[in-house]
Amino acid sequence: MADGSSFYITTPIFYVNDVPHIGHAYTEVAADVIARWHRQAGEDTWSLTGTDEHGQKILRTATANGVTPQEWADKLVADAWVPLLETVDVANDDFIRTTEPRHEQNVQKFLQKLYDDGHIYTGEYEGYYCVGCEEYKQESELVAGTGEYEGQLVCAIHSKPVELLHEKNYFFRTSAFAERLLALYEERPDFVQPESARNEVLGWVRSGLADLSISRSTFDWGVKVPWDETHVVYVWFDALLNYITAVGYGQDDEEFARRWPAQHIVGKDILRFHAVIWPAMLMAAGLEVPRGVFGHGWLLVGGEKMSKSKLTGIAPEQITDVFGSDAFRYYFLSAISFGQDGSFSWEDLAARYQAELANGFGNLASRVIAMVTRYCEGVVPSAGALTEADLEISAIERRATEDSWAAIERLAVHEAIAAAWELVDALNGYLTAEEPWSLAKDPAKRERLETVLAVAYHGLGTLAVLLSPVLPKATAKLWTALGAPGTVQGQRIDRAHEATLGERVSALEALFPRVEVAE
RNA sequence: GGGGCGGUAGCUCAGCCGGUCAGAGCAGUGGACUCAUAAUCCAUCGGUCACGGGUUCAAGUCCCGUCCGCCCUACCA
Numbered sequence: 325m326a327d328g329s330s331f332y333i334t335t336p337i338f339y340v341n342d343v344p345h346i347g348h349a350y351t352e353v354a355a356d357v358i359a360r361w362h363r364q365a366g367e368d369t370w371s372l373t374g375t376d377e378h379g380q381k382i383l384r385t386a387t388a389n390g391v392t393p394q395e396w397a398d399k400l401v402a403d404a405w406v407p408l409l410e411t412v413d414v415a416n417d418d419f420i421r422t423t424e425p426r427h428e429q430n431v432q433k434f435l436q437k438l439y440d441d442g443h444i445y446t447g448e449y450e451g452y453y454c455v456g457c458e459e460y461k462q463e464s465e466l467v468a469g470t471g472e473y474e475g476q477l478v479c480a481i482h483s484k485p486v487e488l489l490h491e492k493n494y495f496f497r498t499s500a501f502a503e504r505l506l507a508l509y510e511e512r513p514d515f516v517q518p519e520s521a522r523n524e525v526l527g528w529v530r531s532g533l534a535d536l537s538i539s540r541s542t543f544d545w546g547v548k549v550p551w552d553e554t555h556v557v558y559v560w561f562d563a564l565l566n567y568i569t570a571v572g573y574g575q576d577d578e579e580f581a582r583r584w585p586a587q588h589i590v591g592k593d594i595l596r597f598h599a600v601i602w603p604a605m606l607m608a609a610g611l612e613v614p615r616g617v618f619g620h621g622w623l624l625v626g627g628e629k630m631s632k633s634k635l636t637g638i639a640p641e642q643i644t645d646v647f648g649s650d651a652f653r654y655y656f657l658s659a660i661s662f663g664q665d666g667s668f669s670w671e672d673l674a675a676r677y678q679a680e681l682a683n684g685f686g687n688l689a690s691r692v693i694a695m696v697t698r699y700c701e702g703v704v705p706s707a708g709a710l711t712e713a714d715l716e717i718s719a720i721e722r723r724a725t726e727d728s729w730a731a732i733e734r735l736a737v738h739e740a741i742a743a744a745w746e747l748v749d750a751l752n753g754y755l756t757a758e759e760p761w762s763l764a765k766d767p768a769k770r771e772r773l774e775t776v777l778a779v780a781y782h783g784l785g786t787l788a789v790l791l792s793p794v795l796p797k798a799t800a801k802l803w804t805a806l807g808a809p810g811t812v813q814g815q816r817i818d819r820a821h822e823a824t825l826g827e828r829v830s831a832l833e834a835l836f837p838r839v840e841v842a843e
Numbered sequence: 844g845g846g847g848c849g850g851u852a853g854c855u856c857a858g859c860c861g862g863u864c865a866g867a868g869c870a871g872u873g874g875a876c877u878c879a880u881a882a883u884c885c886a887u888c889g890g891u892c893a894c895g896g897g898u899u900c901a902a903g904u905c906c907c908g909u910c911c912g913c914c915c916u917a918c919c920a
Contacts (some may be wrong), residue, residue, distance in 0.1 A: 336920090337920095338920090339919080339920040341919090341920080342920075376920070379919075379920075380919085381919060381920080449918085451918090520847075520848065523847075523848095524846085524847055524848085524915080527846065527847075528846090528915095528916095528917080531845095531846085533917090534917065536917085536918070537918060538918090540918095558918065559918085559919080559920065560918070560919095560920075561918095563920080592914085592915090593914085593915080593920090594920075595915095596915090596917070597917095597918095597920095600917095601917095621848095622913085622914080624913080629913070629914070659855075659856090660856095661856080661857085664848095664849095664856090665848085665849085665913080665914090666855090666856095667854095667855065667856090669854095669855090671854085672854080672855065672869085675854095675855095675869060675870080676855095676868095676869080678880095679868085679869065680868090680869095682880060682882085683880075683882055683883080684882095684883095686879095686880060686882095687879055687880055687882050687883075688879085688882095688883090689879095690878090690879050690880060690882085691878050691879035691880090691882080691883080692878085692879085693879090694878060694879055695878050695879080698878075699878085752882095752883055752884075753883085753884065753885095755878075755879090755883075755884090756875090756876075756883055756884040756885090757884080759876080759877095759878085760878065761876090761877065761878045761879095762876095762877095762878095764878085834880050835880090836880080837880070838880060
């Protein structure tokens, strides 16, 4: 079904000046689960993440800290962003930094091509400039002045009048691609997902596109515009190109052909850049547009979008230190309908950890391993004659396998987990109904006992495979305890119910130990 | 100002193109069971589907309006 085909997935690249919070980690984890799932389905998978290191903000903070912008970026990448991936257990294939030669050189090639082909022109950017902030302001950032500045627009931060400045800039003819973009959205209704994001994008494009200013000459921390080195490429234009420079654009045609196009996973706040400007850039360069752009929702804390300024920003380690990376991954991807906004609360996290991971899955694994150990001396029994209940479990294993994979292909991560979880619930119910502990008391029921345990053991093996993209650590432990060959990540997830398991179980520590009430 | 999304049981949310749509999980309550991480299983309490109109044989489900919340509004990413 999925053998060999190419699957390339990306996250946005992190702006290194930000502080990592669970929103960043959420995006990473979502893309990682999808990537792992495709990889385990036998696809030629590539997952990319990285960092965006150019721009005035970084130059400014680096200067303020007395180091070069490159040194500043190096430090943030090493201290904050690479560690974030470890914290939430992301298995990316590549990590691109926009300051790497493979990126900068090919951004220039791309830009030169667009320039040569007439998609870029020289224009004049006009905007309100605040001397205090040293940057241009949007009108929404300005307020009416009072007192001596009555009647003038002033900066909301400094309450001083802003100046209307003009600056020579290079512009990309985004507007020339409006019709082709609309045709794209029309032909491929799933190009922008979810539906709500698509509608929003349609609205923007229909209401008209303005050309994008893509260069700056007021600072120099960026990729130089090849035909005019007094300008550097505007940060967004630079950043978006990471998706192709990372897979060989401009220097390795074979690799590029193998990977591109990508499925982009982004937060809905940057949908405009990914679903409108980016495809337009690619069209201009004569390249294929992305496979799709998925805009996920916000994490809400106390009903509002999480943010540092409102002190609702939460560092991922705060969660993983207490519950572990598996729980982090499971919680955000199962509790939130992927694409929708989701509420985060410690109470909800703790409750789901306890009810679903500890009591549901963890305890199931524990009781099955314990009974095989206790009643069969650890030797995995083989099934005898099968009853209707046994066959029903087999059917659910198959259904969970098929449904979860189908959901992943639609990027419905939460549905995939829910489909797999039906097997958790079914197995717990099966054990209660079949009562192997009662069968064990009667030697005459030995065959039935072994059959029940064999069925439960097999179901647990299927679960280990199905949940491995979401719970890599716990399922690896479980796989070992099941005595199954190879690694759980090495098993075909699209055929999880057919996995080859083992012959002897070994002790299994609690997969999700009880956690003392946090906060 | 313009635009988007949302307001469904205590909590978090499903409900696609109108007709068993009034649901799930958690929490609560009652019971069963003991293999297991005081876990599991069964049953059960619980909602004027924000409000007001309208269309229709029939509306959380479509239309209009109101209120409330969040977000976007184009160069900080």
